[in-house]
Every structure is written in C-alpha cells, then in structure tokens.
Amino acid sequence: MAFLDVSKLTKSYGSNTVVKGVSFGFDKGEFISLLGPSGCGKTTILRMIAGFETPSSGTVMVDGQDITSLKPNQRQLGMVFQAYALFPNLNVGDNIGFGLKIAGVPAEERRARVVDMLKLIGLPGFETRYPYEMSGGQQQRVALARAIAPRPRMLLLDEPLSALDAKIRVSLREEIRAIQRELGITTVFVTHDQEEALSISDRIVVMNAGNIEQLGAPHDIYNTPKTRFVATFVGQLNNLDVTVADPVARTVSLDGQIITVPNLPAGISANAAMVLTVRPEVLSVGQRPGNDVTLNGTVEDVTFLGSVIRIRVKLGHNVVSLDTFNDQRAAPPQRGEVITVTLAGKDLLVLAN
Amino acid sequence: MKQNRFWAWVVFLAGAAYFVVPLAATFEFSLRMRRDYYSFDSYASVFSDPAFQATFSYSVVIGLFAIVMGIVVVVPAVYFVRLRMPWLRPFMEFVTLLPLIIPAIILVYGYIRLYNSSSIIPFTGSALGTDILLVFAYVTLALPYTYRAVDTGMRTIDVQTLTEAAQIAGANTVQIITSIILPNILVAVLSGAFLTFAIVIGEFTIASLLNRPAFGPYLQNIGANRAYEPAALAIISFIITWGAMGMINVLGRFAPRTSARTD
Ligand SMILES: Nc1ncnc2c1ncn2[C@@H]1O[C@H](COP(=O)(O)OP(=O)(O)OP(=O)(O)O)[C@@H](O)[C@H]1O
Numbered sequence: 001m002a003f004l005d006v007s008k009l010t011k012s013y014g015s016n017t018v019v020k021g022v023s024f025g026f027d028k029g030e031f032i033s034l035l036g037p038s039g040c041g042k043t044t045i046l047r048m049i050a051g052f053e054t055p056s057s058g059t060v061m062v063d064g065q066d067i068t069s070l071k072p073n074q075r076q077l078g079m080v081f082q083a084y085a086l087f088p089n090l091n092v093g094d095n096i097g098f099g100l101k102i103a104g105v106p107a108e109e110r111r112a113r114v115v116d117m118l119k120l121i122g123l124p125g126f127e128t129r130y131p132y133e134m135s136g137g138q139q140q141r142v143a144l145a146r147a148i149a150p151r152p153r154m155l156l157l158d159e160p161l162s163a164l165d166a167k168i169r170v171s172l173r174e175e176i177r178a179i180q181r182e183l184g185i186t187t188v189f190v191t192h193d194q195e196e197a198l199s200i201s202d203r204i205v206v207m208n209a210g211n212i213e214q215l216g217a218p219h220d221i222y223n224t225p226k227t228r229f230v231a232t233f234v235g236q237l238n239n240l241d242v243t244v245a246d247p248v249a250r251t252v253s254l255d256g257q258i259i260t261v262p263n264l265p266a267g268i269s270a271n272a273a274m275v276l277t278v279r280p281e282v283l284s285v286g287q288r289p290g291n292d293v294t295l296n297g298t299v300e301d302v303t304f305l306g307s308v309i310r311i312r313v314k315l316g317h318n319v320v321s322l323d324t325f326n327d328q329r330a331a332p333p334q335r336g337e338v339i340t341v342t343l344a345g346k347d348l349l350v351l352a353n
Numbered sequence: 354m355k356q357n358r359f360w361a362w363v364v365f366l367a368g369a370a371y372f373v374v375p376l377a378a379t380f381e382f383s384l385r386m387r388r389d390y391y392s393f394d395s396y397a398s399v400f401s402d403p404a405f406q407a408t409f410s411y412s413v414v415i416g417l418f419a420i421v422m423g424i425v426v427v428v429p430a431v432y433f434v435r436l437r438m439p440w441l442r443p444f445m446e447f448v449t450l451l452p453l454i455i456p457a458i459i460l461v462y463g464y465i466r467l468y469n470s471s472s473i474i475p476f477t478g479s480a481l482g483t484d485i486l487l488v489f490a491y492v493t494l495a496l497p498y499t500y501r502a503v504d505t506g507m508r509t510i511d512v513q514t515l516t517e518a519a520q521i522a523g524a525n526t527v528q529i530i531t532s533i534i535l536p537n538i539l540v541a542v543l544s545g546a547f548l549t550f551a552i553v554i555g556e557f558t559i560a561s562l563l564n565r566p567a568f569g570p571y572l573q574n575i576g577a578n579r580a581y582e583p584a585a586l587a588i589i590s591f592i593i594t595w596g597a598m599g600m601i602n603v604l605g606r607f608a609p610r611t612s613a614r615t616d
Pocket residue numbers: 013018036037038039040041042043044045191192
C-alpha cells in the first residue's frame with residue numbers, strides 16, 4: 001500500500017467540477033510535483049490533502065490511515081504557503097516552535113529543535129528576528145522550518161517560490177530538495193512552472209482541467225509524453241506536417257523524403273495528412289551519428305541565449321525551432337543562410353490529439 | 354499665494370476658537386472658587402468628595418468589564434464573518450450601526466421591560482444583575498466603534514492564510530484567536546477599548562434609568578447643585594476623554610508591519 005494514497009478524489013463548486021476523480025499513490029520519501037496550467041485544480045487537490053477543503057467524493061489515505069474527514073489540525077502534516085504566512089507577532093524562534101508548543105513539547109526541547117532547524121535552513125542565530133526584518137527568501141526558509149519542525153508525516157508546498165525573484169527561486173528550490181532528501185520526508189509540491197517540476201521531482205503528476213494527463217518520472221514525462229497536452233505543456237515542441245506513406249511499414253513522407261517513425265495511429269490510411277512533433281534538441285545542424293533524416297532549410301531567426309543558441313529554420317512548408325550549443329570559435333548562423341538539419345526518425349513523437 | 358495662506362489661517366483660527374473659547378472660559382471659571390484670585394480649590398473639592406471617588410471607580414470598573422466583554426463578543430464574530438461568512442458583512446455593518454440610530458433611552462426602556470424583577474430573566478432584581486445589564490448596554494453602545502476598529506485591524510492581516518498556517522501546525526480555533534489573531538490586531542482592539550472607555554465614563558441615560566451609582570449621574574447631580582465644581586468636572590472629563598483618544602494615536606505606531614518581500 002502506498003504511503004500517500006489519493007483515490008477517486010472529486011471536488012465540485014456548485015455545478016462546476018474542478019477536480020474530476022483523481023487517483024494516485026506515492027511511496028514514503030518521494031518528492032511529488034503537481035504540475036499544470038492555472039486553474040487546473042492543483043491547489044484544490046493539495047488543500048483537500050491538507051484538510052482545508054472537503055472533497056465532494058473520494059478518499060485521502062496517509063500511512064494506511066484514512067484522513068479524509070479529519071480536521072487540518074489532526075492530520076500531522078506540514079505546509080508552506082505562497083505568501084510565506086509567518087506569524088507577524090512572533091519572532092523566528094517562536095514561529096518555528098509554534099507547532100511544537102501547541103503539541104506540548106517542553107521549552108528546553110523546543111529551543112534545541114529551533115536551533116537545529118535554523119542550522120538546517122542556513123539561518124543560524126536568527127531566533128530573535130521578526131518576519132518584517134527578513135528578506136522574502138529568508139522568510140520562506142523560516143516557513144519551511146516551521147512546517148517541518150513538528151516532524152509531520154508529509155510536507156505540502158503550494159507554489160512556495162512564486163512570490164520570489166528568479167535567482168532566489170532557483171537556489172531555494174535546490175535547498176528545499178536537499179533538505180527533503182536529508183529528512184526523507186514525503187513531499188507534495190504544487191507548481192505551474194514545468195522547469196521547476198522537472199528539476200526537483202521524483203515523479204510528476206501533470207494535470208489538465210481537473211484530470212491527470214500523465215504521471216511519471218521527469219524524464220518519462222519529457223521524453224515520452226502520452227498526450228499532446230503534456231508534450232506542449234512540458235518543454236518546447238515543433239510540429240511537422242507530413243503525409244502517411246505506408247501505414248504497414250510505418251513510413252511517412254516529409255517534403256518528399258520517406259521517414260520511418262516509431263508508431264502510427266491505428267487505422268490511418270496512406271496519403272492521410274498528420275502532424276509529427278519533435279523536441280528542439282533532437283534536431284542538429286549538420287550531420288550527427290545516428291541521425292538518419294537529412295533536411296535542407298533556410299535560417300529565419302537566431303536567438304542567442306548564452307550557452308544555447310535557438311535557431312528557427314524553414315524546412316519546406318514547416319518552420320521549426322532547434323537548439324545548438326554556443327561554439328565560441330564559430331560565429332552563429334546568419335539569417336537567410338541555407339543549412340542542413342538532421343534528426344533520427346526514432347525521436348519523432350506521434351501524439352494522440 | 355500669500356492671500357490663500359491668510360484665508361486658510363482665518364478659517365483655522367475661527368474653527369479653533371469655536372473649540373477653545375468655551376473650554377478656556379470653563380477652565381477660567383473653574384479657577385475662580387476663591388474670591389479675588391485664581392486657585393485649584395474647586396478641583397480639590399471635587400477630588401476630596403467621597404461620592405466622586407465612589408462613582409468614578411464604579412464607572413472605571415464597569416468600563417473595564419465592558420471592554421473585556423466587547424473583545425470577547427466582537428473579535429470572534431468579526432473573525433468568523435471574515436473567514437467563513439463574508440456574505441454576512443453588509444448585515445453586520447448595518448446591525449452594528451443601530452446603536453447610533455436608536456436612542457439609548459429606547460434601549461434602556463426595552464431592557465427594563467424585558468429584564469424587570471418579575472420577568473423570566475430578572476436582571477434588574479439585584480444590584481449585581483443590574484450591573485451586568487449595564488455592562489451589556491455599554492458593549493452595545495460601543496459596538497459601532499469596536500466593530501469597525503476590529504474589522505479594520507483584521508483587514509491589515511491575511512486572516513485566512515494565517516489561520517490555515519496555524520491550523521496545519523495543530524492549533525485549534527481558541528488557540529488561533531488568542532495566540533495569532535488577537536496579538537496581531539491588538540492595536541485595533543485597544544483603540545476600540547479606549548473608545549469604549551471614553552463612552553462609559555460620561556454616559557448618563559442608561560446608568561441613571563437603571564439607577565446605578567455611575568459617574569454620569571454624579572456629574573449631572575453636581576451640575577444641578579454646585580457652582581464651580583461642575584466646571585472643574587467638565588475639564589477633568591475632557592482630559593480623560595482626550596487622554597483615551599490620544600492613546601489611540603500613540604498605539605497606531607505599534608501597528609503590525611508588513612513583511613511582504615520578494616528578495
Ligand atoms: N472556493 C471556490 N469556489 C468556486 N470555485 C473555486 C473555488 N476555489 C477554486 N475554484 C475554482 O477551481 C478551479 C481550480 O482552482 P485551483 O486553485 O485548484 O487551481 P490551480 O491549479 O491551483 O491554479 P493556479 O496555478 O492558478 O494556482 C479554478 O477554476 C477556480 O476558479
């Protein structure tokens with residue numbers, strides 16, 4: 001039995017069903033992300049796990065215990081909010097020790113735990129500061145310490161980084177992941193930022209309009225997206241218009257060139273038009289071992305992104321984006337230049353709509 | 354420009370005179386108890402009157418109870434309306450304004466009818482019961498001010514998120530209100546408390562009709578029977594009321610500071 005077991009969870013507001021029978025199970029110690037566009041129901045699911053919303057139907061089990069009807073203060077969970085939500089009237093030490101005090105932990109032990117927590121989040125000696133005396137990143141780290149100090153069974157994070165500047169966002173997410181690994185605490189992390197989800201999760205639940213689109217490890221989600229929604233939401237994507245050449249041999253024609261693809265939709269007939277998709281990094285400028293498809297195109301635009309250069313190329317009637325590493329010894333391609341683009345047919349994605 | 358400044362001063366001084374002249378005249382009069390020269394004799398006479406001490410301390414005690422009672426009633430009410438029943442707010446706004454619209458005399462006649470000694474709840478049957486009724490009445494009279502003060506205080510904090518943060522840490526509702534909500538709106542609560550105090554100290558109608566030995570009826574009695582003491586008492590009441598108002602301003606400096614930052 002999974003440590004966190006969510007089963008057929010549904011939430012309706014009036015006639016508007018925002019979570020539509022969601023089920024998933026995760027093991028102890030996993031770092032799970034709920035990823036999806038705004039309004040898809042991520043926060044609602046997290047709040048049902050926390051106990052702030054009552055599910056219309058379905059159950060939430062933690063460590064074999066059905067917690068669906070427990071109040072939030074009986075669930076022994078920790079939570080970090082987007083707006084930090086530190087108690088303004090309490091200093092850092094009292095904020096972190098709040099849950100312990102409520103639980104009746106003696107003052108001595110509490111003080112020792114606060115010291116440990118401050119060391120863990122890299123803010124030793126901050127006990128007597130007040131929230132308004134700290135930067136947003138520091139406040140959010142204190143909020144994390146407050147959430148984990150009472151040793152909760154699970155840690156819930158609702159977009160904890162989105163109120164922060166870009167630089168701190170990246171460094172703090174790495175810190176959160178390191179602390180989570182050190183404590184081995186099962187964590188559910190809500191985000192709409194696919195890069196964030198890909199970089200820190202053990203597994204990702206990709207959501208759309210109240211349903212799970214795909215559940216898997218970051219590389220599964222990225223490399224083998226099950227639906228067009230997942231493919232476009234997670235990472236960049238190019239579309240190539242092709243016609244089916246031979247459904248049995250799994251070949252398609254791309255501007256007259258015959259390419260063998262990994263799979264074709266069942267029941268498709270020859271000469272039918274369809275769309276193939278391909279990730280920008282699958283395309284290479286010039287030859288590369290293993291690439292069996294060669295196309296010629298004209299450079300339409302070049303975007304310099306530092307270590308990576310993104311090039312838009314017109315291939316017949318398709319326009320694709322591709323990424324190459326910056327080569328300091330060679331100038332990037334110029335607009336209007338004719339270049340050769342290669343790819344491996346097996347890397348093409350054929351997605352259900 | 355200069356012209357503007359001139360008229361601004363004229364208006365200001367006229368307004369100030371409206372306020373200051375009667376006050377100065379009262380003060381001057383209060384010093385004339387002894388013939389031929391100024392003295393504080395009238396004040397000495399007031400402070401040494403045992404009835405002054407008794408009625409003033411009675412009103413202070415009733416005021417303190419009214420403050421505590423008001424906090425116990427208003428803070429949870431505002432909290433739950435903000436948190437769970439925001440649609441009830443217009444109704445609350447209206448109900449809490451009623452004491453300003455309905456004269457106190459109607460309130461007290463209602464009380465006497467409902468709670469007289471032959472009723473089911475005979476509050477007025479004993480001195481203690483009448484004191485309790487008086488406290489209730491003062492909580493009601495102060496409601497327009499305490500409700501607004503507390504409501505404004507709660508607007509400055511994120512009630513819902515702070516509540517949830519405390520809940521998930523294991524706190525129950527009583528713990529949340531006493532250890533998180535109340536300390537964060539303390540300044541607002543105290544300003545409501547000082548307003549309550551200022552109202553209670555001088556109130557006449559209810560205390561008089563309930564026949565309680567409060568400061569308001571005492572003031573009225575002295576005013577009708579003495580010459581110089583009423584002026585001294587007016588100045589004393591004025592200082593108490595303005596002291597309470599001044600405290601509200603001082604407290605404003607201790608309002609909670611925002612900690613919203615992105616760095
Ligand atoms: N209390 C509520 N009453 C009615 N509808 C609600 C309520 N709370 C949320 N919703 C609706 O439920 C849907 C899902 O909301 P939710 O907050 O879970 O989205 P989300 O995935 O967290 O989005 P975001 O990335 O913007 O935070 C939204 O369409 C929202 O309008």
